[in-house]
Amino acid sequence: xxxxxxxxxxxxxxxxxxxxxxxxxxxxxxxxxxxxxxxxxxxxxxxxxxxxxxxxxxxxxxxxxxxxxxxxxxxxxxxxxxxxxxxxxxxxxxxxxxxxxxxxxxxxxxxxxxxxxxxxxxxxxxxxxxxxxxxxxxxxxxxxxxxxxxxxxxxxxxxxxxxxxxxxxxxxxxxxxxxxxxxxxxxxxxxxxxxxxxxxxxxxxxxxxxxxxxxxxxxxxxxxxxxxxxxxxxxxxxxxxxxxxxxxxxxxxxxxxxxxxxxxxxxxxxxxxxxxxxxxxxxxxxxxxxxxxxxxxxxxxxxxxxxxxxxxxxxxxxxxxxxxxxxxxxxxxxxxxxxxxxxxxxxxxxxxxxxxxxxxxxxxxxxxxxxxxxxx
Amino acid sequence: xxxxxxxxxxxxxxxxxxxxxxxxxxxxxxxxxxxxxxxxxxxxxxxxxxxxxxxxxxxxxxxxxxxxxxxxxxxxxxxxxxxxxxxxxxxxxxxxxxxxxxxxxxxxxxxxxxxxxxxxxxxxxxxxx
Numbered sequence: 327x328x329x330x331x332x333x334x335x336x337x338x339x340x341x342x343x344x345x346x347x348x349x350x351x352x353x354x355x356x357x358x359x360x361x362x363x364x365x366x367x368x369x370x371x372x373x374x375x376x377x378x379x380x381x382x383x384x385x386x387x388x389x390x391x392x393x394x395x396x397x398x399x400x401x402x403x404x405x406x407x408x409x410x411x412x413x414x415x416x417x418x419x420x421x422x423x424x425x426x427x428x429x430x431x432x433x434x435x436x437x438x439x440x441x442x443x444x445x446x447x448x449x450x451x452x453x454x455x456x457x458x459x460x461x462x463x464x465x466x467x468x469x470x471x472x473x474x475x476x477x478x479x480x481x482x483x484x485x486x487x488x489x490x491x492x493x494x495x496x497x498x499x500x501x502x503x504x505x506x507x508x509x510x511x512x513x514x515x516x517x518x519x520x521x522x523x524x525x526x527x528x529x530x531x532x533x534x535x536x537x538x539x540x541x542x543x544x545x546x547x548x549x550x551x552x553x554x555x556x557x558x559x560x561x562x563x564x565x566x567x568x569x570x571x572x573x574x575x576x577x578x579x580x581x582x583x584x585x586x587x588x589x590x591x592x593x594x595x596x597x598x599x600x601x602x603x604x605x606x607x608x609x610x611x612x613x614x615x616x617x618x619x620x621x622x623x624x625x626x627x628x629x630x631x632x633x634x635x636x637x638x639x640x641x642x643x644x645x646x647x648x649x650x651x652x653x654x655x656x657x658x659x660x661x662x663x664x665x666x667x668x669x670x671x672x673x674x675x676x677x678x679x680x681x682x683x684x685x686x687x688x689x690x691x692x693x694x695x696x697x698x699x700x701x702x
Numbered sequence: 703x704x705x706x707x708x709x710x711x712x713x714x715x716x717x718x719x720x721x722x723x724x725x726x727x728x729x730x731x732x733x734x735x736x737x738x739x740x741x742x743x744x745x746x747x748x749x750x751x752x753x754x755x756x757x758x759x760x761x762x763x764x765x766x767x768x769x770x771x772x773x774x775x776x777x778x779x780x781x782x783x784x785x786x787x788x789x790x791x792x793x794x795x796x797x798x799x800x801x802x803x804x805x806x807x808x809x810x811x812x813x814x815x816x817x818x819x820x821x822x823x824x825x826x827x828x829x830x831x
Contacts, residue, residue: 362766363741548740548767618744618791620764643743643766650743672762 327354334379335469335526336533343544351442353380355547362548366645369515369553370686373475374545375536378514381470382445383523384452386436388460395429395436398455400572400581400592406431411495411510414580415572416451421594421601422568423575424451426560430497430510437497437508439470439521441562455593468508469529474519474553477541479691482509482520485535489520494690502532514550516557516688552642555651558612558683564623564640565610565653573601574655576610576683608636609661612683613669615641615650617676621669627654627678628668635660635667644685651685652678705733707799711815712824713775715757718799719818722806726781730803731763731772731794734828740765742794747783748772748805754780756817761804763794772804776814782806 327347331354340347345356356377358365368374386395392403399414406412408431416424425444430437440448445464452462473482483490486500489509497510505528513519524532536542551561560566566575571594573581585592586599615621625638636656644651652669660667663682668675711719716735720728736742748760754774761772783805787793794802809815819827 357767358740361741552766618788619746620744620769622769643741643764645741645766 332380334377335529336377336379336471339530339533340377340544345544345546348547350547351380353442355380356544358546358548359544362546362552363645365543365545365549366552368543369475369517369545369549370646371476372541372543373473373477373481373519374515374549375533375542376472376474376545376550377469377533378472378521379469379526379529380442382438382440382442382448383465383468383470384438384440384449384462385465386438386452386460386462387434389434391436391456391460392431394456394460395452396585397590397592398452399429400585400595400598402582402584403429403431403436408433409496409498411497411512413495415566415577416448417572417592417594417598418568419593420569421571421573421597423562423566423570423572424448424568426562426566428510428512432497432499432508437465444562465523467525468523469526470521470523471529471533471536472513472515472519472521473536473542474513474515474517474545476518476689478517478519481536481539481542482522484539492520492691493693494518503535505532507532511691514557514559515553516559516684516686517553518689518691551640552645555640555642555653556644556646556684556686557688558653558685560610560653561640565655570655571598571601571606573598574606574608574610578602605658607658608655609658610639610683611654611656611661612681612685613638613641613652613654613667613678614681614685615652615669615676615678618650619671619676620650621652621671621676621678625652626670627656628670628675629660630666630668632668638669646686653683656680705799706821706825708821710799711818711820712827713773713818714827715773715775716828717772717775717804719775719815721815726806726808727776727778728803728806729775730798732824733798735770736795736798736802739763739770739794740767742791745787745791745794745804747785747788748774748780750780750783752780753778753810754807756814763791774807775818776807776809778807778809778814780805781808
């Protein structure tokens with residue numbers, strides 16, 4: 327392991343629990359503890375604890391922070407109520423995605439959670455694009471953990487029942503075992519669950535208490551990837567990059583019509599507007615794979631005549647469906663669900679079928695079952 | 703700790719080799735290798751009847767996360783493959799020295815075993831990895 331890799335505050339706990347550590351975005355992180363398949367299935371059935379402290383967490387302070395940040399994203403932020411979160415992307419002037427992130431309104435501040443590998447690029451972009459009256463700092467004193475799965479609410483609720491009242495994409499500061507934590511009902515697995523910012527000095531204490539509940543087990547980056555892929559969620563550097571726009575990435579829903587219609591727009595808004603009216607040449611889709619051979623990233627896809635149709639952006643074996651699945655960026659003429667293509671693996675053609683995403687239904691918590699807000 | 707049967711021979715590419723009474727060799731991947739790979743979800747076996755050179759890629763084992771080539775431990779002709787693991791690749795994880803075997807090969811000549819290592823040498827080898 328290169329000596330320059332950073333450790334998270336849970337490093338010793340990971341080692342103690344027998345994690346296999348790998349380098350990831352400058353950190354030494356657990357890829358698995360007991361096995362990806364078991365960790366994945368446990369998350370879908372009960373709940374798993376993930377260390378996501380490598381992710382960047384920026385705090386923006388300033389009276390007009392929301393308005394200033396709107397220039398960098400295609401969604402509204404000024405209307406974001408305290409305790410609410412929104413998923414969005416930083417865009418360059420070509421409409422390409424610099425990063426995807428979650429913005430949380432927290433009183434006067436905005437909290438931005440960004441990808442580990444994009445922290446520096448994001449910070450440079452934000453600082454170059456917003457005024458001096460807005461302060462940006464990295465929240466280095468906090469660690470981030472995620473508790474994900476159908477039992478997550480019951481487990482966290484035992485430590486503080488207020489957490490269970492949060493709905494998907496809501497957040498608040500609560501005391502957990504006397505420690506002030508910022509808890510949001512969000513995640514990257516397609517399951518109900520929470521992401522919790524804990525002072526790093528106490529994160530091991532809280533992690534151990536969560537693991538004391540027999541329904542909680544640890545899960546690593548390997549399961550995090552298979553879970554998000556089944557849920558049809560994008561991963562930066564795979565489905566998303568600076569040459570792909572939100573329209574091409576199947577993220578039209580994050581683009582605000584109000585923002586498109588208002589001057590000044592946002593970086594890349596001209597391109598986005600044109601793509602929305604004229605369509606794009608390529609689109610993100612899901613692929614169901616026949617046979618057992620996993621179809622990996624960068625596998626070339628061809629049509630029935632052998633002409634190139636696109637390439638795979640992420641591919642894995644789905645522990646839930648017990649077969650290979652993939653996401654791909656393909657020419658728009660092939661995006662119809664049911665379209666048959668071939669993946670070229672080791673010079674052989676393997677049949678694949680374009681399919682709607684997600685592969686496994688997302689089970690977010692939108693409120694009590696009798697509530698009008700229930701979207702499930 | 704990894705389970706290493708003492709009556710087997712090994713290759714530096716993490717295969718085990720069991721010499722059969724007819725001189726052919728049964729080949730699989732070691733417990734160390736399957737543990738490194740993680741949950742095996744797909745296996746591609748060599749062609750029966752085809753001849754492979756020593757250290758030539760003759761198959762593939764894929765886990766959820768990654769793919770690893772299988773290198774033929776000796777030169778020779780493939781006599782049989784374990785078709786059962788194509789449908790049940792997890793047997794490579796659960797029983798690497800038994801039901802998880804990969805193929806049987808008839809070495810070209812007796813000198814083929816010279817490059818193979820014994821259990822102590824293999825133990826040293828994985829310590830270095």
